[in-house]
Amino acid sequence: MPEKSTAENLADIVETLADSVSKRKSVSFFVEEKSNPVANQFKRLFGRENPVHNLLGGGKSADVLLWRNKKISASVLTGATVIWVLFEWLNYHFLTLIFFALVLGMLAQFIWTNASGLFNSGxxxxxxxxxxxxxxxxxxxxxxxxxxVNRALGFLQDVACGGNIKQFLLVVLSLWAAAVVGSWCNFLTVFYVGFVAAHTLPVLYERYEDEVDNFVYAVLEQIQHNYQKLDAGLLSKIPKGKLEGKKSE
Incomplete structure (x- = not known):
């Protein structure tokens, strides 16, 4: 009898240990599963939470930009490329193309009308x-x-009246850079480059978003590290006026 009781006790101890280990594994698994989205949230670019498709509107335009239907996206990009080639390389004018298109349309309707009357006599x-x-x-x-246009004007007015000097200088430098780029080429080329970028960069980012986010955050960390070194070596040594003493005087 005592040998049987000790064997039963050992079996109970083993079962309790197995149950506790399995519970710990399950708890740690669920904790890791819950913590992963939080970690991924902080690693996303600009702290975004929604996927790229929702950020682009989530409609047909987002489907075209993200190449959900490759035929439609390719046809749109091809049409824009043909228009840019006609205007930039072949030096066509907008009115010339419009009038040529109208002439071709009228000729097609004229031939259609008269040919149907000849072949279908009676x-x-x-x-x-x-x-x-x-x-x-x-x-x-x-x-x-x-x-x-109203959204862009509202944003510029908010930046100008918001009192945030860093944001104001960043927007001014961005507009100045856009003006410099605009002096290198005309409006059509700038519009075409932006159109091509809108149809290529979102889909590439959606496909390689983890690599892009990690690269961007690595660059930002390096910039922050260099700024801290600059602050510790130069900016912190700049003498500051004793404003408190002047105020007390």
């Missing part, structure tokens, strides 16, 4: 489809452009 001429652009397209374009 029958009524087939109706040529008419191109009619809906008014909603122009209204939506105007509303979107107006909203973006």
């Amino acid at each position: 029958r009524s001429q087939s109706k040529v489809p008419r191109l009619v652009l809906p008014k909603e397209i122009f209204v939506n374009i105007a509303v979107q452009i107006g909203a973006e």
